[in-house]
Amino acid sequence: MDIQTLTYLFVGGSFALYIGIAIWSRAGSTKDFYVAGGGVSPVANGAATAADWMSAASFISMAGIIAYAGYDASVYLMGWTGGYVLLAMLLAPYLRKFGKFTVPDFIGDRYYSNVARTVAVICVIFVSFTYVAGQMRGTGIVFARFLEVDVNVGVVIGMAIVFFYAVLGGMKGITYTQVAQYCVLIFAFLVPAVFLSIMMTGHVFPQTGFGATVLDAAGNDSGVYLLQKLDQVVTDLGFTQYTEGSKSTIDVFFIAAALMCGTAGLPHVIVRFFTVPRVKDARISAGWALFFIALLYTSAPAVGAFARLNLIDTVNETQYTELPDWFYNWENSGLIGWVDKNGDGAVQMRAGAPFAGKPNFAGSRDEAKGSQGERVVTNAPTDNASEVYIDRDIIVLANPEIGNLPAWVIALVAAGGVAAALSTAAGLLLVISSAISHDLLKKTIKPDITEKQELLAARGAAVVAICIAGYFGINPPGFVAQVVAFAFGLAAASFFPVILMGIFYKRMNKEGAIAGMLVGLTFTFCYIVYFKFVSPDLNTAEHWWLGVSPEGIGTLGMVLNFAVAFAVSRVTAPPPEHIQHIVEDIRIPRGAGEAHAH
Amino acid sequence: MKEENARAYWAANLRLILTYLAIWFAVSYGCGILLVDELNQIQMFGFKLGFWFAQQGAIYVFLVLIIMYAHSMNKLDRKFDVHED
Numbered sequence: 001m002d003i004q005t006l007t008y009l010f011v012g013g014s015f016a017l018y019i020g021i022a023i024w025s026r027a028g029s030t031k032d033f034y035v036a037g038g039g040v041s042p043v044a045n046g047a048a049t050a051a052d053w054m055s056a057a058s059f060i061s062m063a064g065i066i067a068y069a070g071y072d073a074s075v076y077l078m079g080w081t082g083g084y085v086l087l088a089m090l091l092a093p094y095l096r097k098f099g100k101f102t103v104p105d106f107i108g109d110r111y112y113s114n115v116a117r118t119v120a121v122i123c124v125i126f127v128s129f130t131y132v133a134g135q136m137r138g139t140g141i142v143f144a145r146f147l148e149v150d151v152n153v154g155v156v157i158g159m160a161i162v163f164f165y166a167v168l169g170g171m172k173g174i175t176y177t178q179v180a181q182y183c184v185l186i187f188a189f190l191v192p193a194v195f196l197s198i199m200m201t202g203h204v205f206p207q208t209g210f211g212a213t214v215l216d217a218a219g220n221d222s223g224v225y226l227l228q229k230l231d232q233v234v235t236d237l238g239f240t241q242y243t244e245g246s247k248s249t250i251d252v253f254f255i256a257a258a259l260m261c262g263t264a265g266l267p268h269v270i271v272r273f274f275t276v277p278r279v280k281d282a283r284i285s286a287g288w289a290l291f292f293i294a295l296l297y298t299s300a301p302a303v304g305a306f307a308r309l310n311l312i313d314t315v316n317e318t319q320y321t322e323l324p325d326w327f328y329n330w331e332n333s334g335l336i337g338w339v340d341k342n343g344d345g346a347v348q349m350r351a352g353a354p355f356a357g358k359p360n361f362a363g364s365r366d367e368a369k370g371s372q373g374e375r376v377v378t379n380a381p382t383d384n385a386s387e388v389y390i391d392r393d394i395i396v397l398a399n400p401e402i403g404n405l406p407a408w409v410i411a412l413v414a415a416g417g418v419a420a421a422l423s424t425a426a427g428l429l430l431v432i433s434s435a436i437s438h439d440l441l442k443k444t445i446k447p448d449i450t451e452k453q454e455l456l457a458a459r460g461a462a463v464v465a466i467c468i469a470g471y472f473g474i475n476p477p478g479f480v481a482q483v484v485a486f487a488f489g490l491a492a493a494s495f496f497p498v499i500l501m502g503i504f505y506k507r508m509n510k511e512g513a514i515a516g517m518l519v520g521l522t523f524t525f526c527y528i529v530y531f532k533f534v535s536p537d538l539n540t541a542e543h544w545w546l547g548v549s550p551e552g553i554g555t556l557g558m559v560l561n562f563a564v565a566f567a568v569s570r571v572t573a574p575p576p577e578h579i580q581h582i583v584e585d586i587r588i589p590r591g592a593g594e595a596h597a598h
Numbered sequence: 599m600k601e602e603n604a605r606a607y608w609a610a611n612l613r614l615i616l617t618y619l620a621i622w623f624a625v626s627y628g629c630g631i632l633l634v635d636e637l638n639q640i641q642m643f644g645f646k647l648g649f650w651f652a653q654q655g656a657i658y659v660f661l662v663l664i665i666m667y668a669h670s671m672n673k674l675d676r677k678f679d680v681h682e683d
Contacts, residue, residue, distance in 0.1 A: 066653075071634075071649055071652060071653075074630060074631075074649075074652035074653050077652070077653055077656075077657065078626045078630055078631075078652060078656050078657070081656070081657045081660055082622065082626050082656070082660055084660065084664065085618070085619075085622045085660050085663055085664055088664040088667060088668065089615045089618060089619065089664075089667055090615070093671075207654060210644070210645075210654070211642075211643040211644035211645045211650070212643070212644055213644065225643075225644030226644055227644055227645060227646070227649070228644065243638070243646050243649040244638070245634070249631060249632065252631050253627060253631055253632070256626065256627065256630075256631060257627075260626075278682045278683070279682060280668070280671070280672055280675065280681075280682065283664075283667065283668040283671060284664075284665075284668040286664055286668075287661065287664035287665050287668055290657075290660060290661050290664055291661055294657050294658070294660075294661055297657055298654055298657055298658070301653040301654065584604065587604070587607075587608050587611075588604060588607070588680045589675055589680055589681060589682050590675075590680045590681060590682055591682075
């Protein structure tokens, strides 16, 4: 069977599986819809959290980012895993004991204020929408590359699938499809990683192959460590050393902290821990989640290093006409562009961009062909010796081809990419819809609606959210890539401190919490907007406050939030007695029972 | 009595959290970021040690920390008689 048929088969098969699960696990009550009935096992919740958490970006882009950034990419690896330690110890068990449905629920009740609840709802919606737009686009792009349909058609197909199981099944449907999606995506990521590790080092586990010696062309041990060789090769070509960083230590520190606290504060992650039956399950479930995530996150840096070395070996100084087929295929898709600056017919990989931006082509290969048969790039070339643009997403997408792996592996990677994008999109959409139907409608605007009406409203809100997300997927605002920093920075500067103080500081009152949230949010928001949109040309280390980039500013926002909240709470009245009892109660596991209805 | 017990349980929990978070901070921010250049002088198999912590070691330690915390808390819950079912 050819790759195309296999891909249709794998992707189609996985869709049938998701829909089957959705029908089997329909939501019958608001409790099913919001927290999957509260009876999910910690292992299943861990797998679902992992799928929820690992987006199209984790699956497709991360290994590629590491391949190009080397040590500098470590902040993502540590930042996106370290947050689970915070979740397990500081947030998840107590929120589970509190036993409501959403994050604004906790904030509204703990701070006895609908203002606090509404601020939280706005943050949830903003954070989740910035995130989900990218996921919808990601689904479309995976479809476009593997199934040769238009990106927009891909977005619509993705919407239809998510629509089916999110609207029908709510959290219950999403949880069990996410477990299936996790299996698909981790298998799809690890199979090529293991193949590549065996090919390069003879080690089955990429994690150990990463630190092993490389095999030479004949398959014999060359005696040179992979990372040493990589450092050598990249510095010879003028890049910075792979294992050394180029960012300032303070910036790396702040970015790592913003990502960790942001992860712990992201509503779609927190809400997953409302679905397990007991407090002790919430603790160990965070462990399972990190275990499932670590399978990918410890393999990704190995894949990045293997791929970088392999890529340079294969492509650098090779005559264009003698390159392997995948090079031409990805050039056809516009993810590779080559200009023969020195006219020697060979491809030179060097430090620096070969030309400004992503490649624009004069036409298809048949319409405009260069002297070696390459597609003609119309971007103005830079004056360095670098000749080739290779999109970093290729590292994962083309690994199976670069490693000469069988066709079914390529089809598997396509199914994995779609699974990663869909699972994250569904989790985010659910958080948005429950914020609207539960926190805004039921708790604030119209408390007297029946459960049936609320369930209907939740489904309606999910439909609307999917349509809006789909719209952004088809017409992506130019800033989608720019605003990832937003989601983490804002979560770190708003939710994380407010929830933490709600649990650990009994004296924290509504005045302090609201003031802290607003200051943290406003500060972070303005800093990012200023450097990303108002004056992007000033977005360099000299102009940053204390040398902190917009990616890391959430940490400073968080510190401000803590400071302001503390100061304000000291000069205003302490929270009422019954609130102090709530805090005492959530600290004790006994009596968690089920997530009580209202 | 009940209140005292709850207070003692919470104090024990806080001690555990602080201990584990100190390790959490040491392996990630310490070994992976602040001391990375010093640790990189040490070679462990094919890795520079600081680089290994930043891209592999910290994640393994995080995982071990959560498992140990969950385990310690289960014991603590029973000791102070606040466990579920």
